[in-house]
Amino acid sequence: ADDMPSHILVPAIHRNRSEIRDIFLARMGDAPPDLSDVPRELAMAARAHLRRKFLSAKVAVSGANFAVADTGTLAVVESEGNGRMCLTLPETLVTVMGIEKLVPTFDDLEVFLQLLPRSSTGERMNPYTSMWSGVTPGDGPQEFHLVLLDNGRTDVLADEVGRSALHCIRCSACLNVCPVYERVGGHAYGSVYPGPIGAILTPQLTASTGGVSGHHDPNASLPYASTLCGACYEVCPVKIDIPSILVDLRAREVDADRSSRGVDPWKTAMKAASWVMADGDRFALAGRAATLGSGLGGRDHAISVAPPPASAWTKARDLPAPPRQTFRQWWQAEHENEEGAR
């Protein structure tokens, strides 16, 4: 569906089953035309479609959950068997892996293979664990390439506070307990790493790669997407102190803000809001002006598409439509009614 993942473990969790059926019918030429939205039927249709693809693919590209330094072994854990097919059927396998996935020995791998499923799906062991150490003649892909991805990770490692974010094993436990993630959903984080881990990892990775750096990095505001309730720290199996890193990253953002020059749209908007809110009459006028937009929302009173600059918000989230009546108007009407009743 040309969509972004919204969760580390269940990337399409923002789609319901009738949406999935519609996507299958639109994008899978071999989907049965009378496909229902019963999960079993959807799974059967996807299975038939993907199996044909796996059997004809010459090259596969995979990720990896872990790699073992002393044996050169890579490991992928998954639940559906699609990973296993990708890793075994094509002639050539290319694996792209972040450098932080490396553990020293096979004994260390044993620990993580227990930690990951318990914290992600609540299982004692995941259904499929595939491990491979290069090429085996006559069995599986006959050509193998490993791409070790740095992409800012070495800089994060050099940071004494932020580096523990690299311990993350992507179990998603912190997402599932986060009250902010629960309300805003994964797309609001604008990255493949949503939730609390995304709020500490994404700004560090993008700041260090210099793609969007310093104050103008939109990801620099991600550490504010937290109530600092600490639920993420409590559930994290590798004990990443996410709240402390969030506070540290906020402090850096404030420092960067102090030393920044030039026009920052966010700061300008806040200054304008402050000017409006500093005067009762101005605030009342702005409130009345906002009610003019009350008809813009759909049936759920939410605006999904807005022109710039509000589009920066509606790209990932709905904007609540302004109410028909301001609080002051409601208050006045209520008091008039009360006085009339007296």
Ligand code: SF4
């Ligand atoms: S930060 Fe911890 S809880 Fe969150 S995904 Fe990573 S390992 Fe799991």
